[in-house]
Structure formats: C-alpha cells, structure tokens
Amino acid sequence: MTRLRNYDAAELRRLDLEHHLPAQADYKLLQELGGSRIITRAEGSTIHDADGNAYLDGMAGLWCVNVGYGRDELAKAAYDQMLELPYYNTFFKTATPPAVLLAAKIAEKLGGNLSHVFFNSSGSEANDTVFRMVRHYWALKGEPKRQIFISRWNAYHGSTVAGVSLGGMKAMHAQGGLPIPGVEHVMQPYLFVEAFGEDPEKFAERAAAAIEERILAVGPENVAAFIGEPVQGAGGVIIPPPGYWPRVEAICRKYGILLVIDEVICGFGRLGRWFGHQHFGVKPDLVPMAKGLSSGYLPISAVGVADHIVALLKEKGGDFVHGYTYSGHPAAAAVALKNIEIMEREHLVERVAEDVGPYLAKALARLADHPLVGEVRSLGLIGAVEIVAEKGTNKRFGGAEGTAGPMVRDLCIANGLMVRGIRDTIVMCPPLIITHAEIDRLVDIIGKSLDQATPKLRAL
Numbered sequence: 001m002t003r004l005r006n007y008d009a010a011e012l013r014r015l016d017l018e019h020h021l022p023a024q025a026d027y028k029l030l031q032e033l034g035g036s037r038i039i040t041r042a043e044g045s046t047i048h049d050a051d052g053n054a055y056l057d058g059m060a061g062l063w064c065v066n067v068g069y070g071r072d073e074l075a076k077a078a079y080d081q082m083l084e085l086p087y088y089n090t091f092f093k094t095a096t097p098p099a100v101l102l103a104a105k106i107a108e109k110l111g112g113n114l115s116h117v118f119f120n121s122s123g124s125e126a127n128d129t130v131f132r133m134v135r136h137y138w139a140l141k142g143e144p145k146r147q148i149f150i151s152r153w154n155a156y157h158g159s160t161v162a163g164v165s166l167g168g169m170k171a172m173h174a175q176g177g178l179p180i181p182g183v184e185h186v187m188q189p190y191l192f193v194e195a196f197g198e199d200p201e202k203f204a205e206r207a208a209a210a211i212e213e214r215i216l217a218v219g220p221e222n223v224a225a226f227i228g229e230p231v232q233g234a235g236g237v238i239i240p241p242p243g244y245w246p247r248v249e250a251i252c253r254k255y256g257i258l259l260v261i262d263e264v265i266c267g268f269g270r271l272g273r274w275f276g277h278q279h280f281g282v283k284p285d286l287v288p289m290a291k292g293l294s295s296g297y298l299p300i301s302a303v304g305v306a307d308h309i310v311a312l313l314k315e316k317g318g319d320f321v322h323g324y325t326y327s328g329h330p331a332a333a334a335v336a337l338k339n340i341e342i343m344e345r346e347h348l349v350e351r352v353a354e355d356v357g358p359y360l361a362k363a364l365a366r367l368a369d370h371p372l373v374g375e376v377r378s379l380g381l382i383g384a385v386e387i388v389a390e391k392g393t394n395k396r397f398g399g400a401e402g403t404a405g406p407m408v409r410d411l412c413i414a415n416g417l418m419v420r421g422i423r424d425t426i427v428m429c430p431p432l433i434i435t436h437a438e439i440d441r442l443v444d445i446i447g448k449s450l451d452q453a454t455p456k457l458r459a460l
Contacts, residue, residue: 009050042069064291068433081334099328119328123264124158126288156234189240200241208247225258230276233265237384245280268292271380272353300332411449
C-alpha cells in the first residue's frame with residue numbers, strides 16, 4: 001500500500017499538544033515527550049506512524065481490530081449505507097434495516113435464549129445499559145431492593161461513572177469519588193498473584209466462594225447481578241482456572257441473581273468461540289459486547305438480553321427511558337454486519353480455535369525459560385507474559401508491581417511491536433488474521449526486549 005498523504009509529523013505533534021487531549025493519558029508526560037505518537041495508516045496486522053516507523057500490532061488496536069486493517073469491504077459497507085440512509089434514531093418507535101438485521105445476526109451467534117439486542121456506541125455504554133436494565137427489571141418484578149452488583153477487583157467494565165464503578169480498578173476509583181453506591185467487589189481469579197502455587201481447582205472453588213460470601217454478607221434479597229469478563233482483559237489477561245465459571249453460574253442460580261458476562265473484549269472470536277462464555281460453557285442473562293463487533297471500524301456496541309427479561313419488559317409495559325442518539329446507528333450496524341460476514345466466510349473463529357490460537361500458545365512457551373518470566377499464558381488469541389524478579393516466584397522488581405512492565409513495553413514498541421504493559425505483565429491481543437510468521441516475530445520481539453531490560457532491571 002502506498003502512502004496516501006505526506007504528514008508533517010512535527011506539526012501534528014505540536015497541534016496534538018496544543019489542542020488534543022488523548023484518552024487515559026498523563027498530559028504532563030506527553031508534554032515532556034513532545035506529543036503523541038501519530039498513527040497514520042495500517043494494513044493487515046501492521047500499523048505505521050507519521051515518522052515512517054512500522055509496528056506489528058499486537059493489540060489489534062485496542063483489543064478490537066479482529067479482521068485486520070485495510071478491509072475495503074467494510075469501507076464500502078459504510079459508504080453505501082451513508083448514501084442510502086446515513087443516520088436515523090430508534091427513539092420514535094422506529095428502526096432501520098441494518099439495526100434490525102444485525103440484532104437478528106447477533107442473536108443467532110449468541111444462541112440459546114439470548115434473542116434480543118439493545119444497541120449502543122461503546123463498551124462503556126453497553127455496561128451502563130446493563131446497569132439500568134438490571135435495576136429496572138428487578139423493579140418491574142416487584143423486588144426493587146435488588147440494587148447491588150457484585151464485581152471483581154481489577155475488573156474493567158468501561159470508563160463512564162457506572163462502568164468505572166462496576167469495574168474494580170482502584171486507580172480509576174480514586175478519581176471522581178467512585179465507585180457509586182450499590183457495587184461490591186470480590187477477589188479476582190488471578191492464580192499467579194492471589195494464590196501463587198495453590199492447586200488451581202481449589203483456588204477456583206475459593207475464588208467462586210468469595211462471590212457467595214459477599215452475597216450472603218449483603219443479603220441475597222438485595223443483590224441484582226454478578227458481572228465478570230470471561231477473561232479479564234485490561235486487568236492483565238487473567239484466565240480463570242478450570243471450574244471457576246460453572247461454579248459462579250451455579251451460585252447466581254442458587255440465589256436467583258442475574259449473571260452478566262462482559263464480552264466487550266472476548267466476544268467475536270477472541271477465545272476461539274463467537275463468545276467467551278460459550279468457551280466456558282455457561283449461560284448468561286445479559287451480554288454486553290463491543291470492539292470486535294465491527295472490528296473497530298465504526299463505533300458500535302450491543303447488549304444481548306435473555307428472553308425472560310424481555311418477556312417481563314413486554315408484560316409490564318411502560319417506557320424503558322434509556323438510550324443514545326447513536327443506538328443502532330445504520331452505518332455502524334451495516335459495517336458490523338459485513339464484519340461478521342467476513343468472519344464467517346473466512347472461518348476466523350475456527351482459525352483461532354484450531355490454528356493460530358494453539359500456535360500462539362506454542363510460541364509463547366519459548367519464553368517460559370527466560371530468567372525474567374514467571375509465567376506465560378494464553379487462550380485463543382489473547383495472551384500474557386508475567387515478569388518477575390526471581391525465577392520460580394511471583395516477586396516483582398522494586399518490591400512492588402509496575403516497574404518492569406512499562407520498561408519492557410517501551411522496548412517492545414521501540415523494537416517494532418505494539419503491546420501493553422499492565423503492571424508487570426506484557427499482554428497481547430493480535431488481529432485474528434495474524435500469520436504464523438507474525439506470531440513468531442511477536443514472540444521474538446518480546447524475548448529481545450526482555451533481554452534488553454534485564455541489566456537495567458537487575459541494576460535497580
């Protein structure tokens with residue numbers, strides 16, 4: 001692909017500093033660095049910046065570009081829909097063909113009794129919808145005291161007030177006086193940190209039991225729902241031990257509370273199934289989703305809703321006074337439909353399960369013997385490398401988490417690989433179309449970056 005425009009990188013960075021506030025950024029640090037890295041174009045699994053550097057995108061944008069960059073079909077789907085009907089809302093007892101067809105397609109992929117869909121524009125909005133719909137459901141059911149959501153520490157469910165509150169990121173809670181009332185947090189199923197060396201099955205039982213203990217502590221009659229990601233993404237790619245999710249589902253059913261499984265990251269093939277909960281064999285009542293729904297090409301998210309919830313909404317009647325200007329945006333829905341069509345035609349979900357997912361696991365295993373690596377783990381096309389100060393332990397450099405991760409991440413980027421450093425974990429989530437050769441390159445760059453970081457970390 002030829003370069004479409006000649007960007008003035010220095011001028012863009014100047015304007016970035018003078019006018020643009022990027023998301024989740026340290027603005028003082030950006031000022032010291034001279035502005036943001038300006039990404040200008042991309043194709044396949046590779047992104048390019050304004051300075052002429054190319055990077056293997058080990059994060060699929062932000063956990064989302066599942067079908068890879070440069071898909072002409074998706075651009076054409078947006079173009080064609082914008083010519084026909086660029087926008088209309090769903091407020092006035094109206095709907096548009098793309099939104100209706102997309103709802104039906106999502107329901108088909110969800111299967112079971114999740115046959116209805118509510119549209120939003122982001123994962124955060126999807127979880128806000130969950131928050132309001134769950135409480136509205138219980139009020140209609142005659143149990144308005146059921147207000148409490150139970151979530152997990154270190155979970156991520158978005159950046160809105162409700163999303164941050166449902167999440168368990170303490171640094172986010174510290175800004176804005178959060179969480180809001182009505183959200184309880186319990187231990188995460190993070191074996192490497194929470195219970196290093198413990199038997200995985202026993203830990204799964206203990207981590208699930210923490211949910212039941214909190215339900216009993218606050219009173220089952222007050223609990224509305226439990227919410228969790230199949231694999232905690234932004235928490236550090238935390239893959240729960242076998243048996244955890246079936247135990248969680250059983251606890252929810254025992255006390256009659258709703259089970260919300262947040263598929264914003266894991267949905268649309270990431271774990272080798274259309275949805276992550278299908279991999280773990282559980283049946284949620286609500287499923288927020290985003291990111292891979294359109295592969296990030298246009299902003300769109302959704303919530304899959306179980307039939308018994310919708311039946312009550314229809315039986316009781318009255319407005320569900322909730323929704324967004326762009327709920328069911330026709331152009332975004334058209335792109336999402338085409339995105340799913342591409343995934344079906346190219347068998348990308350099966351490819352993750354049978355080919356590139358196992359290949360990533362095998363490639364990451366090459367790093368397991370590195371002196372700085374405490375653990376490698378992956379499921380489908382999402383993975384993590386834990387950095388430790390002492391082999392065979394979970395001890396961190398500097399005595400606390402967060403020293404090694406940013407250093408190794410920055411080295412990876414300098415070496416041509418875009419990954420995230422979450423505390424002292426290097427995490428990856430590449431496009432589903434990544435090749436074996438690109439996976440090998442991804443792992444080789446992480447290994448090289450670990451080598452380069454070793455003397456600096458040992459000198460601390």
